[in-house]
Amino acid sequence: MACAPAHPPGAARPLAPPAVALEHVSQVFRGTGGQSVTALRDISLEVAAHSFTVIVGPSGCGKSTVLRMVAGLLPIRAGTGRIFGHPIERPRDDTAMVFQRPALLPWLTVTDNLLFPLRHRGRPVTGADRDRAARMLETIGLQDFARSFPAELSGGMQQRVGIGRALLGAPSLLLMDEPFSALDALTRDEMSFELLRLRERHRSAVLFITHSIPEAVLLADRICVMSARPGTIRETIEVDLPAPRGPQTLRLPRFHDLCEHLRALLTERA
Numbered sequence: 001m002a003c004a005p006a007h008p009p010g011a012a013r014p015l016a017p018p019a020v021a022l023e024h025v026s027q028v029f030r031g032t033g034g035q036s037v038t039a040l041r042d043i044s045l046e047v048a049a050h051s052f053t054v055i056v057g058p059s060g061c062g063k064s065t066v067l068r069m070v071a072g073l074l075p076i077r078a079g080t081g082r083i084f085g086h087p088i089e090r091p092r093d094d095t096a097m098v099f100q101r102p103a104l105l106p107w108l109t110v111t112d113n114l115l116f117p118l119r120h121r122g123r124p125v126t127g128a129d130r131d132r133a134a135r136m137l138e139t140i141g142l143q144d145f146a147r148s149f150p151a152e153l154s155g156g157m158q159q160r161v162g163i164g165r166a167l168l169g170a171p172s173l174l175l176m177d178e179p180f181s182a183l184d185a186l187t188r189d190e191m192s193f194e195l196l197r198l199r200e201r202h203r204s205a206v207l208f209i210t211h212s213i214p215e216a217v218l219l220a221d222r223i224c225v226m227s228a229r230p231g232t233i234r235e236t237i238e239v240d241l242p243a244p245r246g247p248q249t250l251r252l253p254r255f256h257d258l259c260e261h262l263r264a265l266l267t268e269r270a
């Protein structure tokens, strides 16, 4: 007997599970003095596969806490969290994280820092991996520093290594916590455009935190605006700017309208 096709003609395809799904997540921290801090209250958030979601909100509203939970670095005790349909239990190999400051290994060269996560997964590094690392060095503008050690690089160059390292593994989900905040304005713009190009190529879903309004609007498909602590999602903005995004996006009237809207939300009293 012939098997029925997985998707008979005309039937709706099952939807891919979202890259990230948080439902009714709260977080209370206990301080060393016994006092409790409600960092998050009833957060629900979805990042569709291949999409780019940015979280913005006042300092201390719980943005990094959300990211640490999604990364599997902080257990979710109230509410549920899933990545590609799987409960979040620990850091996953298909997820990469970029922090404000890169945690590079000082005794490894730039190339070996790029390759470190692949090694860490316990498989031998191949010639093809080394070729990809060399191409990534060009992408992040550090081709002349392949054999340098982190201490020989500026802070911005180190950060570019951290971003290249995360992207080299072609993660299905990329978590970025203010990754460009330590970069000068020009490098910051260049890295944003590069991130857009790389994402187009790898189709990774991205969950990204920033305090920069133009950066949020340039990068995001969707912006989640959080309230002051205890953090909740105040508003979700769908960013309807045309693709591909790049330097030309910054000149669009719609880009400026969205920036104004976001600025008004962030400055009005919660």
Ligand SMILES: Nc1ncnc2c1ncn2[C@@H]1O[C@H](COP(=O)(O)OP(=O)(O)OP(=O)(O)O)[C@@H](O)[C@H]1O
Residues within 6 Å of the ligand: 029, 030, 031, 037, 039, 057, 058, 059, 060, 061, 062, 063, 064, 065, 066, 229
């Ligand atoms: N491990 C912890 N123990 C106790 N309190 C914590 C802990 N981590 C975070 N907090 C508290 O939770 C709240 C949210 O912190 P979080 O770092 O997530 O905010 P944020 O929005 O990322 O801030 P910023 O924009 O300033 O980086 C803050 O009040 C912070 O003091």
